[in-house]
Amino acid sequence: MPSMNPELFASWTYTQTHVNEPEHVAAVRERAEDLGVRCIDPAGRSMLQMLCTLRQPRNIVEIGSGVGVASLAMLEVMGSSVTLTAIESDLEHANAMRQGLRDSGIPSARARIINERAENVLSRLADHAYDMVLIDAGAEQLLEYVAEAKRLAGTGGVIIVNNAFDEHRLAKPAIRRNSTVMTRDALRMLREDPRLQTHLFPTEQGLFVATVLPAKAGVKR
Numbered sequence: 001m002p003s004m005n006p007e008l009f010a011s012w013t014y015t016q017t018h019v020n021e022p023e024h025v026a027a028v029r030e031r032a033e034d035l036g037v038r039c040i041d042p043a044g045r046s047m048l049q050m051l052c053t054l055r056q057p058r059n060i061v062e063i064g065s066g067v068g069v070a071s072l073a074m075l076e077v078m079g080s081s082v083t084l085t086a087i088e089s090d091l092e093h094a095n096a097m098r099q100g101l102r103d104s105g106i107p108s109a110r111a112r113i114i115n116e117r118a119e120n121v122l123s124r125l126a127d128h129a130y131d132m133v134l135i136d137a138g139a140e141q142l143l144e145y146v147a148e149a150k151r152l153a154g155t156g157g158v159i160i161v162n163n164a165f166d167e168h169r170l171a172k173p174a175i176r177r178n179s180t181v182m183t184r185d186a187l188r189m190l191r192e193d194p195r196l197q198t199h200l201f202p203t204e205q206g207l208f209v210a211t212v213l214p215a216k217a218g219v220k221r
């Protein structure tokens with residue numbers, strides 16, 4: 001395993017700062033900051049757009065959509081055929097996202113914002129009906145969200161966990177706080193599932209990505 005030498009750190013920093021966000025994203029990030037919401041980091045946002053471009057999802061679920069930085073990123077790169085179900089428990093955050101969608105000229109029909117706690121909503125969503133599930137609602141219920149995401153994602157579907165580094169606590173084995181243990185367990189649950197191919201991308205917050213392999217692909221390599 002490589003150690004974090006200064007060259008490696010410089011290259012990692014370069015990749016984080018190399019991302020050019022369009023100007024309108026800054027306004028959404030500002031709105032998030034005013035409300036005290038952490039949103040996906042620029043490299044994670046960029047990777048999300050890349051995954052959408054590659055996978056071309058038609059139905060997306062986002063658990064914890066905040067003021068909509070990630071939601072807007074996904075909707076912006078997808079054609080009008082994509083539908084996003086955004087679950088957000090905080091009314092102020094949900095309203096700020098509605099404003100962001102209006103400002104971006106995205107028709108409201110493309111995003112269904114459900115202002116409820118995810119644990120009360122997910123069981124109502126149909127099995128294997130989604131091509132992409134983004135989880136970014138804190139670690140408290142992460143195991144439940146991951147289990148639901150595995151049920152929701154169809155073959156070839158993509159499950160994404162943002163903030164997989166749990167504020168950079170994940171890699172420190174001595175840290176046993178709840179959020180860190182929960183994140184470790186949730187990522188293990190994905191990594192050890194033979195039906196999933198997984199990768200942890202070293203964005204600033206950590207973006208863990210799992211794709212559902214076709215049934216006949218056998219055991220992952």
Ligand SMILES: C[S@@+](CC[C@H](N)C(=O)[O-])C[C@H]1O[C@@H](n2cnc3c(N)ncnc32)[C@H](O)[C@@H]1O
Nearest residue numbers: 039040064065066069070089090117118136137
């Ligand atoms: C980190 S922010 C999401 C940021 C968003 N993914 C983005 O990149 O713009 C987490 C959000 O999850 C919401 N949240 C926390 N617990 C939740 C729950 N149980 N159900 C739904 N939303 C929840 C919070 O209100 C907050 O807006």
